[in-house]
Amino acid sequence: MQWRLHISGPYETRSAYVDKEVSIGRTELATIRIDDPGLSRLNTTFFIDEGDLLVADENSTNGTFVNGERLTGRPRILRDGDEIQIGSGTRIRIEQSGPEKTVLPAATPKRPEIPSTKNKSELAPSAATPSGIPLWVYAASASLTLLILILGGVAIYLLVRPDKTVSNPKTPALTKITTFSVIPVRVIDPLGGEDEEDLDDLIASWETAEEEIKAENVADVTVDPANKDEADLNVTAAFLADRIRKAMEARNAETGIRPAGLNVPKELFGDGVIKQKAKLREMNARGYRQPMDFADLAAKRLSRELMEMPMATQSFYLDVGGSASDAPFTSFAFPDQRQEIVPGNPKFDAIARLAANFAGRKYDLNNPADRKQMRMRLLRMFHPRAKGILKEIADAYFQRFGRPLRVTSLTRSMDYQILLNSNNPNSFKVRGEGALPPHTSGCAFDLARKHMTAEEQNFVMAKLAEMERAGKLDALIEYGANACFHVFIYDDGIPPRM
Secondary structure, three states: OEEEEEEEOOOOEEEEEEOOEEEEEOOOOOOEEOOOOOOOOOOEEEEEEOOEEEEEEOOOOOOEEEOOEEOOOOOEEOOOOOEEEEOOOEEEEEEEEOOOOOOOOOOOOOOOOOOOOOOHHHOOOOOEOOOOOEHHHHHHHHHHHHHHHHHHHHHHHHHHOEOOOOOOOOOOOOOOEEOOOOOOEEOOOOOOOOOOOOHHHHHHHOOOOOOOOOHHHOOOEOOOOOOOOOHHHOEOHHHHHHHHHHHHOOOOOOEOOOOOOOOOOHHHOOOHHHHHHHHHHHHHHOOOOOOOOHHHHHHHHHOOOOEEOOOEOOOEEEOOOOOOOOOOOEEEEOOOEEEEOOOOOOOHHHHHHHHHOEOOEOOOOOOHHHHHHHHHHHOOEEOHHHHHHHHHHHHHHHHHHOOOEEEEEOOOOHHHHHHHHOOOOOOOOOOOOOOOOHHHOOOEEEEEOOOOEHHHHHHHHHHHHHHHHOOOEEEEEEOOOOOEEEEEEOOOOOOOOO
């Protein structure tokens, strides 16, 4: 019996037979490398176990779906005709050829033979106990009990012992299979083979969702109407609640990560990662200083390098800041240096100046509730050039569907992003300042999509593809727990030099 994988990726199709083990991903760590930015470095592995074909997800960012159902936990046995979906646009059809595996019934163990006592003259003479029972009966019983204990111990050992490891020079060493019951559990890399120095992995793995915002936890923002530059920040928590309700209201059609009829344009799973990497490198080369903590975000707001966005408008609302704490502000430096920001700390001036006049509002740094509200507002920081781009997308969506877009992330400080990642099993911590995650650049934002129908998602994707062709942005579709459209704008308005 042979198992064959028919693989259809975004740019190519191919077939492969599974002899012992075949892995698929977007790097050389995998046996089969597919050009699909939605794949993890090592995404999914197919392997043979006693003639059965099984599939295991290597803790990939966007998951492995078997016949539309996400694979979690133990590997799953596959059948002829099963469909596997991975990455942004890779499909795999399973084909079985050759004779079916024959399952033999388990043999019935023979019961130990005990000599008959009908004709005692045929037995060797033996002594008897005071009760009249011959000693040989006790001896046979003891021997049988010992035999049962030995066989039971052997059975337990065979049940729990590790199976043999399948070696493959192109896959990581952690491919040991441990057999319990019917389906083996694979020991997999908890990072899915991710590389903390690779920006592809940063973009995929740092898309960590915050807690959803609750309007009752958000304070009204009041700005002097005479301040024309920031008058649009005047938004009440009641208006935010209204926009949340309208955006999340029930639809009459199917919604979800992959609703029927979803058509992803090539712009959203093509070269977006490559362009973002190139532009982020340019920003680093020009001396962009990523915000390491909330004090750095405060400094960027004071200098107008980044601007604050209104928490809600008619056409969008910001679902950001839900994970903000009310703890004292701390500074952050790599690898994990944290210090409370108090008078005398070099970063105290920026926090104190902003707290004294945050667009006309004063906050008390000794008040936990005020610190939480300041954090929420600082997480609404955005690059000035990006505001018009977000508004163009949101206005078009609102005009078509009468609902606001849900924006799930704007700019994050490095320490806040690391805090979110500490609860994300698919992510990792960046160990140095050399890396520039997109959401610390001020140029990236995410648009949630799981609550949208296929028609809504297709409309947004068509708009993003149109703007990408015009050189205004790069966009990616992301799957998994934080399914969204990841959008990146150019800080200088110029597409990267490729």
